[in-house]
Amino acid sequence: DQQVKQNSPSLSVQEGRISILNCDYTNSMFDYFLWYKKYPAEGPTFLISISSIKDKNEDGRFTVFLNKSAKHLSLHIVPSQPGDSAVYFCAASALRVSGNTGKLIFGQGTTLQVKP
Amino acid sequence: DVKVTQSSRYLVKRTGEKVFLECVQDMDHENMFWYRQDPGLGLRLIYFSYDVKMKEKGDIPEGYSVSREKKERFSLILESASTNQTSMYLCASSLTDKAEAFFGQGTRLTVV
Numbered sequence: 001d002q003q004v005k006q007n008s009p010s011l012s013v014q015e016g017r018i019s020i021l022n023c024d025y026t027n028s029m030f031d032y033f034l035w036y037k038k039y040p041a042e043g044p045t046f047l048i049s050i051s052s053i054k055d056k057n058e059d060g061r062f063t064v065f066l067n068k069s070a071k072h073l074s075l076h077i078v079p080s081q082p083g084d085s086a087v088y089f090c091a092a093s094a095l096r097v098s099g100n101t102g103k104l105i106f107g108q109g110t111t112l113q114v115k116p
Numbered sequence: 117d118v119k120v121t122q123s124s125r126y127l128v129k130r131t132g133e134k135v136f137l138e139c140v141q142d143m144d145h146e147n148m149f150w151y152r153q154d155p156g157l158g159l160r161l162i163y164f165s166y167d168v169k170m171k172e173k174g175d176i177p178e179g180y181s182v183s184r185e186k187k188e189r190f191s192l193i194l195e196s197a198s199t200n201q202t203s204m205y206l207c208a209s210s211l212t213d214k215a216e217a218f219f220g221q222g223t224r225l226t227v228v
Contacts, residue, residue, distance in 0.1 A: 032215040036219075041125075043206055046216050046218070095213075095214075102217070104208075104217055
């Protein structure tokens with residue numbers, strides 16, 4: 001039972017355009033969402049996060065949108081750069097659930113290719 | 117900066133061997149995790165620990181065990197390695213009241 005889903009395995013965009021990566025979740029107890037970026041042969045690195053009390057969080061070229069009613073979040077990268085080419089993972093946590101240990105549930109990942 | 121260090125980048129082991137993967141973090145984090153990454157499956161949680169000597173099973177614990185004797189160190193043990201345990205293994209750590217986890221560089225394990 002996949003609680004966090006990234007239905008697009010890959011995405012290709014032109015340099016300078018917008019990249020939109022999508023993520024859906026099923027567990028209504030999730031209250032914190034994160035995006036990680038991963039290059040081959042390296043560990044994931046934290047990119048941006050959003051709490052369930054917000055619907056948008058922005059950090060430079062990266063913006064995450066949360067639609068709680070649809071249980072959907074998206075990561076926007078504007079403008080996209082060739083160095084953004086990587087695998088992007090969406091993750092969710094039920095941080096405020098009593099006894100929760102902060103474990104993250106990950107989606108399958110989306111491979112982003114930004115073409116020069 | 118938080119640093120999570122995994123003892124090996126690449127390992128090749130034979131079927132049936134007992135394999136130890138070591139992970140050390142230097143930021144006094146309470147939580148530590150072991151994930152494996154496989155194409156199309158994302159990161160799947162094997163085991164996690166929220167305190168010294170405490171551990172809980174994740175989503176795919178079969179064939180694995182863990183040890184946390186010191187706060188900074190979390191070990192993953194493959195009791196008898198099998199070819200279906202060929203994967204990228206990722207260790208992570210976090211603070212109790214924070215969701216953000218910091219990852220090590222990963223260990224690419226091949227079981228032949």
